[in-house]
Amino acid sequence: MIAEPVHGTGYLPLYVGIQEGFFADEGLDVSTVTLQGGGAHTNAVLTGEAWAFIGGPEHNAFAAARGEGAVVVKAIANVVNRGNNYLVAAPGLEYDGDLAAFLDGKTIVTGAYGGTPNSVTRYLLQESGLDVSDVQIIESADAAAALAIVQQGQAEVAMVSEPILGRGVAEGIWEEPFLDVPEELGPYAYSTINVRQDSIDSDPETVQAFTRALVKSLEFTRDEPERAMEIAQAEFPTLEPDVLAATLERSYEDEIWEWSGAVSEEAVETALDVVRASEVLKDSGDPVQYDAIVDMTFVDAVGSAGE
Incomplete structure (x- = not known):
């Protein structure tokens, strides 16, 4: 069971692996469960209700920052390696490149506090020179709520x-993005597969099998975009085909997926910088290190086997 914070197209390679049978080929019965809320997907792993969660490795850092006795969770593979977020504005608002001037005094709808979209919002505000008090933030665990909130003029x-x-x-609710976070922040470990350390220690064979299948899924998504589109249509049947096609085209163009499954130190540092700046992670006294929240043993083994 893989817990996800939303059922989103960014996680398409995971769905590809399930639908194409790559996990089944490894003897694994993999499914997903969507748990909305800033840390609900993480908590499902911490409590043993799910084997892994897909989401930012900063959630592993939150657990590590709790200190001795905390459950250790490690990222074993990467899926989304760009900040898969975009700032959009209601029609008629003109953005001239000055983010601080544009956002000052406005109402912004974002995800739930503790979730990555919320942290990215706060990080961008800080980087632009604004304080959270300079804007009004509406926080919602339901990603789709932004549609109604902007359409009704609440943000x-x-x-x-x-x-x-x-x-x-x-639907004409907002214009094309005026700020592209994948481009703005570069490599960013946005959604990794995260597993408890005790699961890694007690059953490394399953972790390795899962990783092999996931890397196949990533490569398939890269090499077979037409089939990936068919799987996306099955996963998101209520989306208009042209909207879904545009969505996937944007994802490929923005290079949001890490085809090798590798989680780089640079990408993790960006993820940690975001949550530190937004003060969701407070670890200045004892900063969480890469090795404490990432284990590349299994991805490295897949790469070595293919050489």
Whole structure:
């Protein structure tokens, strides 16, 4: 069981692996469960209700920062290696490149506090020179709520991900993104597969089998975009085909997926910088290190086997 914070197109390689039978080929029965809320997907792993969660490795850092006795969770593979978020604005608002001036005094709808979209929102505010008090933030665990909130005029700006981004553009609720986080922040370990250390220690064979299948899934998504589109249509049957096609085209163009499954130190540092700046992670006294939250043993073994 893989816990996910949303059912989103960013996680398409995971769905590809399930639908194409790559996990089944390894003897694994893999399924997903969507648990909305800033840390609900993480908590499902911490409590043993799910084997892994897909999400930011900063959640592993939150656990590590609790200190001795905390449950240790490690990222074993990467899926989304760009900040899969976009800032959009209601029609008629003109952005001239000055983020601080544009956002000052506006209402922004974003994800739940503790979740990555929320942290990215706060990070961008800080980087632009604004304080959270300079804007009004509406926090929602339901990603789709941004559609109604902006449409009803309750917020002028939204931090969104695909496929909500594409739906809003198609329905005229907002314009094309005025700020592209994948481009703005570069390599960013945004959604990794995260497993408890005791699961890694007690059953490394399962972790290795899962990783082999996931890397196949990533490579298949890269090499077979038409089939990946068919799987996306099955996963998101209510999305108009043209909206879904535009969504996936944007994802490929923005290079959001890490085809090798590798989690780089640079990408993790970006993830940690975001949550430190937004003060969701407070570890200045004893900063969480890469090796404490990432284990590349299994991805490295897949790469070595293929050489």
